[in-house]
Structures are given as C-alpha cells and as structure tokens.
Amino acid sequence: xSVFEGLRFRKVYSPxxxxxxxxxxxxxxxxxxxxIIFWQVIPxxxxxxxxxxxxxxxRVQKQWLRSLRGAAFLATFIFLLNILATYISxxxxxxxxxxxxxxxxxxxxxxxxxxxxxxxxxxSPDHLGLALEETRVPYEFAFAFTTAVRFVPVLAEEAQTIxxxxxxxxxxxxxxxxLKRIRNYVPVLIPLIVSAIRRSLELAEAxxxxxxxxxxxxxxxxxxxxxxxxxxLIAIIIGIIIVAAYVYIYFFASIPAIxxxxxx
Amino acid sequence: xxxxxxxxxTYTYPGATKPSINDVSLKVExxxxxxxxxxxxxGKTTLCRCFNGLVPxxxxxxxxxxxxxxxxxxxxxxxxxxARHVGLVFQNPENQLxxxxxxxxxxxxxxxxxxxxxxxxxxxxxxxxxxxxxDIRERSPHEISGGQQQRVAIASVLAMQPEVIVLDEPTxxxxxxxxxxxxxxxxxxxxxxxxxxILVEHRLDLTAKYTDHLIVMDEGKIFFEGDPxxxxxxxxxxxxxxxxxxxxxxxxxxxxxxxxxNKTTPLASxxxxxxxxxxxxxx
Ligand SMILES: Nc1ncnc2c1ncn2[C@@H]1O[C@H](COP(=O)(O)OP(=O)(O)O)[C@@H](O)[C@H]1O
Ligand SMILES: [Mg+2]
Numbered sequence: 001x002s003v004f005e006g007l008r009f010r011k012v013y014s015p016x017x018x019x020x021x022x023x024x025x026x027x028x029x030x031x032x033x034x035x036i037i038f039w040q041v042i043p044x045x046x047x048x049x050x051x052x053x054x055x056x057x058x059r060v061q062k063q064w065l066r067s068l069r070g071a072a073f074l075a076t077f078i079f080l081l082n083i084l085a086t087y088i089s090x091x092x093x094x095x096x097x098x099x100x101x102x103x104x105x106x107x108x109x110x111x112x113x114x115x116x117x118x119x120x121x122x123x124s125p126d127h128l129g130l131a132l133e134e135t136r137v138p139y140e141f142a143f144a145f146t147t148a149v150r151f152v153p154v155l156a157e158e159a160q161t162i163x164x165x166x167x168x169x170x171x172x173x174x175x176x177x178x179l180k181r182i183r184n185y186v187p188v189l190i191p192l193i194v195s196a197i198r199r200s201l202e203l204a205e206a207x208x209x210x211x212x213x214x215x216x217x218x219x220x221x222x223x224x225x226x227x228x229x230x231x232x233l234i235a236i237i238i239g240i241i242i243v244a245a246y247v248y249i250y251f252f253a254s255i256p257a258i259x260x261x262x263x264x
Numbered sequence: 265x266x267x268x269x270x271x272x273x274t275y276t277y278p279g280a281t282k283p284s285i286n287d288v289s290l291k292v293e294x295x296x297x298x299x300x301x302x303x304x305x306x307g308k309t310t311l312c313r314c315f316n317g318l319v320p321x322x323x324x325x326x327x328x329x330x331x332x333x334x335x336x337x338x339x340x341x342x343x344x345x346x347a348r349h350v351g352l353v354f355q356n357p358e359n360q361l362x363x364x365x366x367x368x369x370x371x372x373x374x375x376x377x378x379x380x381x382x383x384x385x386x387x388x389x390x391x392x393x394x395x396x397x398x399d400i401r402e403r404s405p406h407e408i409s410g411g412q413q414q415r416v417a418i419a420s421v422l423a424m425q426p427e428v429i430v431l432d433e434p435t436x437x438x439x440x441x442x443x444x445x446x447x448x449x450x451x452x453x454x455x456x457x458x459x460x461x462i463l464v465e466h467r468l469d470l471t472a473k474y475t476d477h478l479i480v481m482d483e484g485k486i487f488f489e490g491d492p493x494x495x496x497x498x499x500x501x502x503x504x505x506x507x508x509x510x511x512x513x514x515x516x517x518x519x520x521x522x523x524x525x526n527k528t529t530p531l532a533s534x535x536x537x538x539x540x541x542x543x544x545x546x547x
Binding site: 202217 | 316322345376380381417424
C-alpha cells in the first residue's frame with residue numbers, strides 16, 4: 001500500500017505550490033542554463049543553495065532530500081569517472097584542482113536534479129495539466145496527462161489485488177531463474193491488461209456521454225492568472241539573469257577556485 | 265408529447281447473433297420516475313445506451329425501429345448533442361471520473377460544450393449543492409468514498425441541466441446506506457427539479473416506493489410494465505428472477521394465511537408496518 005501512496009497526489013497549499021507553473025518552469029530552465037554555462041565550484045554552490053528557500057517555503061524538504069539521495073549514486077559515479085578520466089589523460093598524476101573540477105561537474109548534475117525536483121515536488125499534476133491546457137498544447141495531450149495521473153494509482157492497486165489473488169491460488173512469483181520469474185508474471189499481466197481495456201472502454205463511454213468533442217472551442221473551469229508571487233518570481237528570475245550575465249561577461253575568468261583559497 | 269418515445273426498437277451488437285433489444289416499445293412522460301429491473305443480461309444497460317445515442321453511434325451494430333428522446337431522434341443526433349438533454353450515470357463510479365478534482369469533473373461536460381467560465385461556475389456549484397458534495401469539491405476522486413464518487417458522477421451530468429437522467433445500476437458497487445442516500449438524491453431531483461428519471465435497479469426494496477411506472481425486462485423484451493404494486497404482487501414476476509421487496513413477500517404470505525390486510529400491496533417495510541398495526545387494532 002505504501003508504494004501506491006507515493007503515486008497518489010495530494011493537494012498541498014504553500015506560497016510555492018500556488019505559483020504559476022509556467023513561471024516556475026521558466027525559473028527551472030534559467031537555473032538549468034546557468035548551471036551549464038558555469039563550471040566553477042563557487043557559482044554552482046550558490047545555485048545549489050539558492051533553491052533552499054524554495055524547498056523550505058514549500059515545506060517539501062523531506063521529499064527533496066529523498067530525491068537528492070536518489071541522485072547520490074549517479075553523482076558518485078560521475079565524480080569517480082571524472083577523476084579516473086583526468087588521472088589517465090594527465091599521465092597518472094592528480095592535482096588538487098582536478099578534484100575540484102570533478103566536484104564541480106558533479107555539483108552541476110546535482111543542481112540540475114535539484115531544480116527539476118523542486119519544480120515537480122511543488123507543482124501539483126492538476127496545476128500542470130491546467131498549464132498544458134493554457135499553453136497551446138492540444139487538449140487531448142493535457143487530458144491524457146491528467147487521466148494518466150488519475151489512473152496510475154488505480155491500476156497499481158489493481159495489479160496488487162491480482163497478484164494477491166494469483167498468489168492465493170498458488171502462483172509463485174519469486175521462484176526460479178530470471179526467465180522463469182518473468183514468465184511467472186504472465187498470469188498477472190493478462191488480467192491486468194484485460195481489465196485496463198475494459199476500463200478504458202467505460203471511460204470512453206462516460207466521456208462521450210458528457211459531450212466530449214461537442215465543440216472545437218473548449219472552455220475551462222479554471223484559468224491561470226498571475227498573482228503577486230508570480231511577479232515576485234519573475235523579478236527574481238530577471239535578477240538572476242542580470243547577475244549571471246554580469247558575472248559571465250566581466251569576471252568569468254577570475255572566479256576563484258576553492259583550491260586557491262586553501263593554498264593561501 | 266412524451267419525453268421518451270420508443271417504437272419497435274430492435275438492436276443487435278456488431279458480431280452478435282441475436283438482438284440484445286428485441287421489439288421494445290415504450291413511452292415515458294415528462295417528470296416521470298421510471299424504474300427498470302430484470303435479470304442480468306436482459307438488456308437493461310443496452311437500453312440505457314440507446315437513450316443518449318451511444319447505441320448505435322459508439323457501439324455501431326444494427327438498430328431498427330424508432331427512438332426519440334427530448335424531441336430528438338437519437339439516430340440523427342450524435343451522443344455529444346444528446347448529452348445536453350440526457351445524462352447517463354454508469355455502474356462503476358471509478359471509471360466515470362477522470363479529472364484530478366471533483367469540481368473539475370463536474371465541469372467536464374460544460375467545458376466540452378464551451379460554456380463561459382462564469383456560467384460554468386454557477387452551474388457547477390448548483391450541481392454540487394444538489395448532490396450534497398459542495399464541501400468536498402476540491403478533493404481528488406480517490407480521497408472520497410464510492411458513494412460520494414457516484415454522487416460526483418450524478419452531479420457531473422446534472423451540471424449540463426438535462427431533461428432526463430438515466431442511471432444504470434448506480435448503487436451496485438455501494439453499501440446499502442450509501443445506496444439509500446443516492447436514491448434520495450435522485451428522488452429529490454425528480455420531485456424538486458422535475459427531471460425525468462430512468463433508474464435501473466435490482467434493489468427494489470429501497471426503490472419501488474419512488475415509482476408508479478415499473479418496467480420488468482427479460483431477454484431483451486419488456487415483460488411487464490405498469491404499477492409496481494400489481495407487477496410485484498404477481499407470481500410470474502418472481503419467477504423471472506426479479507428481487508421482490510421483502511415487505512411485499514411477507515404481505516403475500518400473511519394474506520395467504522388469512523390475515524385480513526389492506527388491499528394495496530405494500531412496497532416498503534413502513535407501509536407493511538402501518539397495515540399490520542391497522543389489522544391488529546381491528547383484532
Ligand atoms: N458491448 C457489447 N458487445 C456485444 N454484446 C454485448 C455488449 N454489451 C452487452 N452485450 C450483450 O447484450 C445482452 C444484454 O446485455 P446488457 O444490456 O449488459 O444486460 P443487463 O444490463 O441487463 O445486464 C447480453 O447478452 C450481453 O452479452
Ligand atoms: Mg447492466
């Protein structure tokens with residue numbers, strides 16, 4: 001059950017959650033681009049810590065830490081691979097600065113993961129669906145997206161029920177070689193697929209009965225409007241762009257490395 | 265003119281060998297509360313699909329005869345046109361809700377019709393109030409009970425303000441108490457808003473008292489049609505496999521054993537209780 005709880009979405013209210021998802025997305029893209037442009041540790045650290053107020057304001061620190069932990073494995077891998085590559089290419093010597101560069105590249109990856117996870121952790125699917133509807137994405141896509149979010153937990157629960165039922169009839173899922181184990185899942189998959197097809201037919205019937213496709217000009221119960229918070233975020237985004245551009249143009253070469261400090 | 269008129273309707277699903285609806289003729293007047301019952305597989309769901317044109321537009325197949333609902337021939341009007349006039353509520357509440365919040369689901373039909381936002385808000389709120397789910401309008405469908413989900417399904421067709429609402433075994437996934445609440449909501453809509461109701465149900469114990477137009481179907485045909493007190497009192501009805509209300513059965517037994525009860529067949533326990541009290545007083 002606990003696995004499926006994770007799939008279900010709940011409405012959460014916080015200043016960050018109620019921001020316009022489109023603006024939040026632009027914010028993420030800006031952070032993304034800046035993280036790609038800079039390769040030095042200090043600006044990347046700044047970018048990393050800049051997300052913290054968002055995380056705290058949205059009160060998603062637990063989930064945020066979990067997503068970072070999820071990225072830790074890949075981050076370690078990137079770090080070691082970089083060290084190894086420099087070690088080999090520089091003729092089997094390692095300088096302190098090589099560590100710093102490997103660290104910076106890893107940090108860049110972490111910042112990318114972090115900013116996207118902040119976006120997805122603080123944007124509820126219905127908000128995202130609404131944003132899709134309001135941009136020029138065809139309505140069918142937005143509908144497919146929200147319907148998927150709606151039915152993924154339902155299907156997951158159903159899969160669990162079918163698994164329990166088949167186990168009760170003596171099916172052993174966890175036994176045998178890999179191939180055998182995959183085959184074991186056939187009696188679970190077939191009823192699941194059959195039921196999913198029936199479900200989709202019923203859904204189609206219900207949609208038809210509620211005037212699906214009546215007009216080309218669909219309207220919407222909600223509309224996204226920019227509020228104070230959104231304007232604040234736009235101001236922040238512009239500020240970030242100006243600072244980043246300024247630093248990039250005038251100081252890019254003179255951004256100090258951490259190793260330089262340590263040698264002082 | 266009757267709001268629903270069916271003449272010699274026969275319908276066969278594509279690939280089926282025998283018709284699922286077989287020479288059915290039916291008239292329903294505006295504002296009626298019609299109850300349809302019959303053993304499973306007798307064509308109740310198929311008949312419901314005829315009312316808003318799902319049969320034949322969605323299901324294809326072969327349709328013969330005439331059917332018009334709210335003055336529109338369903339053969340000539342697509343389901344999305346019929347949707348303004350006929351609302352269909354299905355058996356499984358889970359598969360009728362596709363949005364991530366309840367009010368968004370209720371608005372779905374109006375959004376499809378292109379109704380303006382202000383008008384939509386007003387109609388959605390009205391439908392939410394009518395079905396008693398206004399307070400939970402911002403929840404998501406899996407946070408609420410099956411009974412509430414079914415009320416959302418009712419609200420979502422109600423929002424389009426149809427003249428007719430057709431409900432196909434809306435309570436078969438629900439417990440008796442939630443079922444009773446659903447029936448009360450439906451009855452209120454019929455009585456206060458004057459909406460014509462077609463209800464397909466097995467639970468006659470809870471629903472027979474709402475209607476004076478009962479239809480018993482069997483094997484794609486209308487077997488009996490008329491006053492539930494006559495139909496449910498007949499032996500043949502029981503033999504088809506219709507769930508006769510317990511009050512009616514007990515009434516028949518007591519009557520057979522010579523108890524001098526009132527002539528009108530009771531359909532609900534309260535009615536029988538009154539008759540028994542009356543009989544005991546005379547004793
Ligand atoms: N989609 C379908 N395709 C083919 N045959 C169907 C379909 N739906 C129902 N039937 C058949 O039509 C008959 C009537 O079914 P249905 O209307 O669902 O009965 P009820 O709702 O009274 O249980 C049954 O014999 C059933 O097998
Ligand atoms: Mg049925």
